[in-house]
Amino acid sequence: MTAALAEKNSAPGHAARPSAPPPSSTRRTGRERAFDDVPRWQIYLPLGIYLLFTLIPFYWMFLFAVRPAGSTSLVPWPMTGEHFSKVWNERSFGLFFQNSMIVGIATLIATTLVALAGGYALARFDFKIKGGFMLALLCSQFIPGALMLVPLFEIFKNLQLINSLVSVVIAETVFQLPLSIILISGFIKNVPVTLEEAAWVDGCSRFRAFCAVVLPLLRPGLIAVGSFAFVHSWNHFLFALMFLSEQDKQTIPVGLNTLIGADSVDLGALAAGGVIAAVPVVIVFAFIQKWLVTGFSAGAVKG
Amino acid sequence: MAQSAAVATPPPKEKAPRRRSASPRRLPYLLIAPAGLLMLGFIAYPVISVFYYSLQNYNVTKPWRNGFAGLDNFKRIFTEDDQFWSTLGFSAQWVFTQVTLQLALGLALALIVNQTFIGRGISRAMVFSPWAVSGVLTSTIWILLYNSSTGFSRYLADAGIGEYGTSVLSDTGTVFWAATVSELWRGVPFFAILILADLQSVSKELYEAAAVDGAGRMRQFFHITLPHLRDAIILATLLRGVWEFNNVDLLYTLTGGGPAGETTTLPLYVANTGIEGHDFGYASALTTVAFVILLFCSIVYLRLSKFGGDHK
Numbered sequence: 001m002t003a004a005l006a007e008k009n010s011a012p013g014h015a016a017r018p019s020a021p022p023p024s025s026t027r028r029t030g031r032e033r034a035f036d037d038v039p040r041w042q043i044y045l046p047l048g049i050y051l052l053f054t055l056i057p058f059y060w061m062f063l064f065a066v067r068p069a070g071s072t073s074l075v076p077w078p079m080t081g082e083h084f085s086k087v088w089n090e091r092s093f094g095l096f097f098q099n100s101m102i103v104g105i106a107t108l109i110a111t112t113l114v115a116l117a118g119g120y121a122l123a124r125f126d127f128k129i130k131g132g133f134m135l136a137l138l139c140s141q142f143i144p145g146a147l148m149l150v151p152l153f154e155i156f157k158n159l160q161l162i163n164s165l166v167s168v169v170i171a172e173t174v175f176q177l178p179l180s181i182i183l184i185s186g187f188i189k190n191v192p193v194t195l196e197e198a199a200w201v202d203g204c205s206r207f208r209a210f211c212a213v214v215l216p217l218l219r220p221g222l223i224a225v226g227s228f229a230f231v232h233s234w235n236h237f238l239f240a241l242m243f244l245s246e247q248d249k250q251t252i253p254v255g256l257n258t259l260i261g262a263d264s265v266d267l268g269a270l271a272a273g274g275v276i277a278a279v280p281v282v283i284v285f286a287f288i289q290k291w292l293v294t295g296f297s298a299g300a301v302k303g
Numbered sequence: 304m305a306q307s308a309a310v311a312t313p314p315p316k317e318k319a320p321r322r323r324s325a326s327p328r329r330l331p332y333l334l335i336a337p338a339g340l341l342m343l344g345f346i347a348y349p350v351i352s353v354f355y356y357s358l359q360n361y362n363v364t365k366p367w368r369n370g371f372a373g374l375d376n377f378k379r380i381f382t383e384d385d386q387f388w389s390t391l392g393f394s395a396q397w398v399f400t401q402v403t404l405q406l407a408l409g410l411a412l413a414l415i416v417n418q419t420f421i422g423r424g425i426s427r428a429m430v431f432s433p434w435a436v437s438g439v440l441t442s443t444i445w446i447l448l449y450n451s452s453t454g455f456s457r458y459l460a461d462a463g464i465g466e467y468g469t470s471v472l473s474d475t476g477t478v479f480w481a482a483t484v485s486e487l488w489r490g491v492p493f494f495a496i497l498i499l500a501d502l503q504s505v506s507k508e509l510y511e512a513a514a515v516d517g518a519g520r521m522r523q524f525f526h527i528t529l530p531h532l533r534d535a536i537i538l539a540t541l542l543r544g545v546w547e548f549n550n551v552d553l554l555y556t557l558t559g560g561g562p563a564g565e566t567t568t569l570p571l572y573v574a575n576t577g578i579e580g581h582d583f584g585y586a587s588a589l590t591t592v593a594f595v596i597l598l599f600c601s602i603v604y605l606r607l608s609k610f611g612g613d614h615k
Contacts, residue, residue, distance in 0.1 A: 058432075061444045117337060142601065152349055155348070242578075285431075292496055
């Protein structure tokens, strides 16, 4: 069902549609006005209220992170870096940041490569277990990762991967795969198979034709899938909490959880840790957000 | 689910050309092998072992009792365990509240930022941004806001509203709404993004035709927009419902299931039983029950909503 929708929404005709008509302040024809002329205040008033709801919490965190301990000022001035240096050095967030980066990038690479292969098979071949494989991908969406913790822990213990970042990378990749495969196969289906056939006629192998013809066209899709994998593994908390008990192996969300759980919560340090956790995902988000709406489709965004 | 598999299978005419590959029959299997093996080893096997352990007494702290238990665990769930029913009830309340409010606000937000106005691009980026924020970070942010000494309530009290020292997270009367608001903060963008994406494919001609026929904005919304969004909304609410049911990171870090177990969802209860209580057999039985409930509700939901039906 997801794939069907993905196809519908990212159909070429839709992708090619110009995303924004010219600004509306100019005069229009009567025909346009009838369906598109919403009074400005009906846009800006609710939008403004919602923007406040979205942005005040971010501002609050930033404020707590930069104002000196004991201050109750509501403006971030004078600024101090004391909370950041404390969290980064004393609370090992520097190390956690490094671990999170390793996990995030490794998950990104593993997910993209494995999903590319699987997605290509689904998009370009008919084979016996295809229906069953699709069904397994969809069903896996119903499986609560949190409830798989204990059996997964036992598996990784047997593989001697507890306290190794590898265990978290594997777990994140596996739970990221189903959606990534469905998405990528949708993207590949949108690349006309005749393009590949033309390359075969010119003497390319299937693999070379794929690399030369299909891969460049998949770039936006791959960026999205990769960003997803990165953001999810950067954010995800339970696997790292369970599989990495040694302090120098932990990731940023686990570090935040430790700060939250401290006997007397140091709010400045907590806020600074939050800012450190937010910066990479905000950068990635800024990078993909436009594409998220124009290229995305139902079922594409999980969590 | 059988129905959905049928929908997902492409029509037969899409048969791929087979001439140029070296081993055309084996190639697709080779390509799905990495994904298939990973999912077998790290999803299918754990699921099966959960089913297996649900029939066992398996508790690391009481090894002498370990062994086959038959349906004892399930009997205990349905006849003796009050906590199962109370956490299941809270889960239902949580999922229903979240999905309904996220859908309503997300739909409104999508309709607004789908209009043409100055500052649209930057507004979209800003209102969607909490989507990328994790549960733990959401908790962090809202703990700073809800904090009793320097949180929002203090500044309200300074302005004469409410009392000093209010802590919404430790009061059983307010904790549900406090948690709800923080989860909405990061959940609404999910619906807004999906619905906005689907809005891009509504044909403009339909609105023009409706306008010519004299239909107002309300009627256009109910007769064109909403029917068009139908499948996307059904799918998004289902995925989100499952996700809200399963996800524990926000409540785990924000309230820890408290105060007094007030915000313990079923998965949180399972995690406590299995991980902290070491009673893995019983936790597995709870997991199995949760899984069956989830699957049953999903199928009923898809049937009742006639997903993919011919209604456009």
